Amino acid sequence: MSQWETVIGLEVHVQLATASKIFSGAPNRFGAEPNRQASAVDLGLPGVLPVLNEAVVHMAIRFGLAVDAEIAPVTQFARKNYFYPDLPKGYQISQLDHPIVGRGHLDIIVAGKDGDTVKTVGITRAHLEEDAGKSIHDQVPGLTAVDLNRAGTPLLEIVSEPDLRSSAEAVAYLRELHAIIRDLGISDGNMNEGSMRCDANVSIRPRGEEKLGTRTEIKNLNSFRYLEKAIEFEVERQQEILEAGGRIKQETRLYDSERNETRSMRSKEEAEDYRYFPDPDLLPVTITPAQIEAVRAAMPELPRARRERFVQQYGLSTYDSRMVASDHGTAAYFEACVAVAGDAKLTANWVMGELASVLNREEKEIGAAPVSPEALGTLISRILDDTISSKIAKTVFEIMVTEGGGADAIIEARGLRQMSDSGELERLVDSVVADNPDQVAQYRAGKTKLLGYFVGQIMKATGGKANPGQLNELLRARLDGDT
Amino acid sequence: MAIDAEQVRRIAHLARIGLAADEADRYIGDLESILTMVERMHGVTTAGVAPLAHPIDVGQPLRPDRVTETDQRDAYQADAPAVANGFYLVPRVVE
Numbered sequence: 001m002s003q004w005e006t007v008i009g010l011e012v013h014v015q016l017a018t019a020s021k022i023f024s025g026a027p028n029r030f031g032a033e034p035n036r037q038a039s040a041v042d043l044g045l046p047g048v049l050p051v052l053n054e055a056v057v058h059m060a061i062r063f064g065l066a067v068d069a070e071i072a073p074v075t076q077f078a079r080k081n082y083f084y085p086d087l088p089k090g091y092q093i094s095q096l097d098h099p100i101v102g103r104g105h106l107d108i109i110v111a112g113k114d115g116d117t118v119k120t121v122g123i124t125r126a127h128l129e130e131d132a133g134k135s136i137h138d139q140v141p142g143l144t145a146v147d148l149n150r151a152g153t154p155l156l157e158i159v160s161e162p163d164l165r166s167s168a169e170a171v172a173y174l175r176e177l178h179a180i181i182r183d184l185g186i187s188d189g190n191m192n193e194g195s196m197r198c199d200a201n202v203s204i205r206p207r208g209e210e211k212l213g214t215r216t217e218i219k220n221l222n223s224f225r226y227l228e229k230a231i232e233f234e235v236e237r238q239q240e241i242l243e244a245g246g247r248i249k250q251e252t253r254l255y256d257s258e259r260n261e262t263r264s265m266r267s268k269e270e271a272e273d274y275r276y277f278p279d280p281d282l283l284p285v286t287i288t289p290a291q292i293e294a295v296r297a298a299m300p301e302l303p304r305a306r307r308e309r310f311v312q313q314y315g316l317s318t319y320d321s322r323m324v325a326s327d328h329g330t331a332a333y334f335e336a337c338v339a340v341a342g343d344a345k346l347t348a349n350w351v352m353g354e355l356a357s358v359l360n361r362e363e364k365e366i367g368a369a370p371v372s373p374e375a376l377g378t379l380i381s382r383i384l385d386d387t388i389s390s391k392i393a394k395t396v397f398e399i400m401v402t403e404g405g406g407a408d409a410i411i412e413a414r415g416l417r418q419m420s421d422s423g424e425l426e427r428l429v430d431s432v433v434a435d436n437p438d439q440v441a442q443y444r445a446g447k448t449k450l451l452g453y454f455v456g457q458i459m460k461a462t463g464g465k466a467n468p469g470q471l472n473e474l475l476r477a478r479l480d481g482d483t
Numbered sequence: 484m485a486i487d488a489e490q491v492r493r494i495a496h497l498a499r500i501g502l503a504a505d506e507a508d509r510y511i512g513d514l515e516s517i518l519t520m521v522e523r524m525h526g527v528t529t530a531g532v533a534p535l536a537h538p539i540d541v542g543q544p545l546r547p548d549r550v551t552e553t554d555q556r557d558a559y560q561a562d563a564p565a566v567a568n569g570f571y572l573v574p575r576v577v578e
Contacts, residue, residue, distance in 0.1 A: 018548050025551030034569035035560070039552040043559060055548035076536050083499055085573040098536075136570070137577055144577075145570035273497055283543035284536045 004204045004242075006235050007212055008170050009162035012177055013155050014187045015131070015195040016059050022130050022154035023050030023093065030193050038133070038148035044089035049281055052077075056154040057285065059186040060100045060128055061295045063156060066180050066302055067123050069104025071292050077128075077282040080274045085146050086133035094157075096276045099127035100287070106160075106180075107304060108172040109322055116318060121173050122161030129155050156186070162201065162212065167231040171224050174198060175326070179303040182328045197222045202234045204242070213238070214248040218255050218262055230255035234262050306331055314344035323352050329366040333373045340377025343384055350380055354394060358401050370401045379407035387411060388418050389468055418467045422474070425458075425466060429474050432457045443479050451475060486514055 021028050024041035041048045064071045076098040079091040104123040109116050131153035139145035158177065164170045178196060181187045189196050203215035218234060221227045233255075238248055253262040301309070303326045310321040310331075324334040330351065338347040355376065359366060379400070383393050388411060396410050411417055419425060432454055433440055443450040454475050458466050488507040491514065495502045502510070556569065565572035 020546075020548055020550045020552075025546070025549065027550045027552075035556045035571065036554045036569070038559070039555070040559070045559075051546040052543055053548050054545035057545065074536075081497075085571075085576055135576065137575065139570060140567050140572055142575055143565070143572045144575050145567065145572055147570055275497065278536050280537070283539060283541060285545075286542045 002239075003207055004235075004239055005207045005209075006165055006167075006231075007162045007203050007205060007215075008164035008167075008231060009201040010158075010160045010164065010170060010173060011199040011201070012158045012160075012174065013131075013197050013199075014063075014158065014177075014181050014189075016056055016154040016156055017185065017187050017195075018053055018055045018059070018154055020053060021152035022053050022056050022128065024152050026152065028153055030190075030195075032149055034145075034147040035149060038151060042133075042148055042152040050093060050279075052282065052285065053154065056128055056156075057100070057287070058295055059154075059184070060126065060156055061287065061292060062184045062186055062299065063126060063158070063181065064101035064104065065292070065296055065299060066184055067101075067104035067106050067126075069123060069126070070102035071287055072098055072100050072102060073288075074098060074284050074286055075100040075128075076284045077279045078276045079279045080129075080276055082272075082274060084132070084135070085144055086135045086148065086151070088133075088148065088151070092130060092132060093279055093282070094129035094276075095127035098284075099125045100285075101126035101156075101158075106173065106176060108169065108176045110169055110172050116322065119163075119169065119172075121163045121169075124159040124161050126156055126158040129157060131155050162203075167228045167235075170200065170231055171228050174224060174227060176303065179326050179328065183300055183302050183306075185300070191222050191224075194222060198227060200227060200231055200234075202231055202238070203248070204235060204238050213242075214250050216248065216250065216262075217252045219252055219265070221255055226255055226257050229257070229260055230262055233260060237262065303327075310334075314338065314348075316344055316348055320345070320348040320352070324348050327366070333366050333369065336373035337377040337380070340374050341380035341384070343380065346380055346383065347377070350376060354397050358397075362401075370404075371397070375400060375406055382407055382411065386418060386467060388416055389464065389466075391464055391468075392416050392418065395464075416465060419462055419465045422470065425471060425474055428458050428461060428466070429454075429471075429478050432461075433478055440479065451479070454479070486511060486518070 016022075018028050020026060021039075021042060024039045026037050026039035026042055029037065041050060061071055076095065077093050078096040080094045080096075081091045083090055101123075102125055104126075106121050106123055107118050108121055110119050131150050133146055133148035133151040136145045136147065160173065164173055178189050181196070182189045187195055191197070198221045200218045200221060201215045202218060203213040205211065205213040216234060216238070218230050221230055234253070241248060249264075252265045254265055255262050307318070307321045307325040310316050310325040311318060316324070323330075325331045333355075334347060334351050337351065338344050341347045355366075355369065355371070358371075359369060362370065364370070376397070379393055379396060382388050382396075383390055388396065396407055396416060399405065399410050399414075400407065436454070436457070439450050439453055443454075451472070455468070455471060458471060458475075488511060491507045491510050492502060494514075495507070495510075560566045560569075560571070563571050
């Protein structure tokens, strides 16, 4: 065990999936032409006033309830002042003293050598704010090009306590948050498009020491993998410095995924001083217990409850349940599939195995799976009713993926139906026994591993279509018998 | 409360206000008198008084989540000093 202990806290920015922006009626959509979705409010033109979108308030309450947090009875917006071209007002509307979501907690599952353990991670707060625009430095030579479409996009910033102790725990926490926001329907969670991004505060301290070490902040990590890699690099970097007798500088660093390293961002001449103050353009927002209860009554099932339900309802192991029930999309697929297939364990294996590898290969989300859950369910049911073997089922599945079509049609058209006619199989057994007298003699002399050889011969002769269970039984009866 | 010319220059820089060489000293007096007024307010007994976030005693009205704005890019960009390909152009901010 290393003499150092890693301490991590995460700040996660979640883009809320509203129709319009947080303070203006401009559309909140990704991918429009530059500045086509930037209204006068988003541009910070003189004389405009922000008006708060009620959907963001509801979404924040939903999140707060999902992590058992206190919802502020009165919440307030503040101005965070700094100058940058993609922030035309000269301040970002954010929250400081009275965030909408107070202290809460989130249980995460940490996979370990001795099985999964559950760890409770503290959530310090979550607050609402507007996103800034985008500055592009390589668009026009010598100038900075500004696109303000993203300005005013509603963000929920979720701040964790420094409770995470490894990159694996940080990833598990981010995955659970991701699953929750998708279940709550408050964000699409699309990390490629920046709908969820994360800053990691990382420090190390000698094991047993209570006092926290000096931390660095790694900015803008937009994938689970980069979060893991960046923390691992940063922990190693800090260890090397401290073990060489050096000191860690508190600073902001950027992760370079191509080089797999973190780099110091140019340190500013002056310490950050945002001069927060309450935004006079926005009145305090009152949230009544009745509003909170209305949101609570409409809460969907969350990942943790769903995992427990899958164990109860389908008899899945906790491992299988974690794999198929954590993510909203995977869980919906599994449930639709098992409704047709009937066998939960076999369905879980297919969803985690063949389906997952196809999605991985084709870089698709489960919502865009090339085979519908009902179609996969039918295929699985053909294994269960002995129409085809598991091995042939994989072939059929591949055809469903690449060429389309239903399992039954493919099985019929290609003659893949399993051979379960015992007369036919017996004839094959007879001929393979007759053709291989040496192997038969060895088998009967005790080399029973040769059973696989006979199975292989018959599978070859039938193109893999012999019913394996039945074949094994017939072969054993024939070889273990007297003649 | 005493402040010095260095603090004045720092505040001016944070607000991106240009100060002529002799202006910092002049503003020391102005800022000190503002701070003196604030200090006087510290003397008021405020026990039992709820902090006031806003002088208007009504709640924040909320807006239904609907798109109400149409694309006015061309009109907005007509007033911009420099645009290209739909972007606003500004002096380069990174080297």
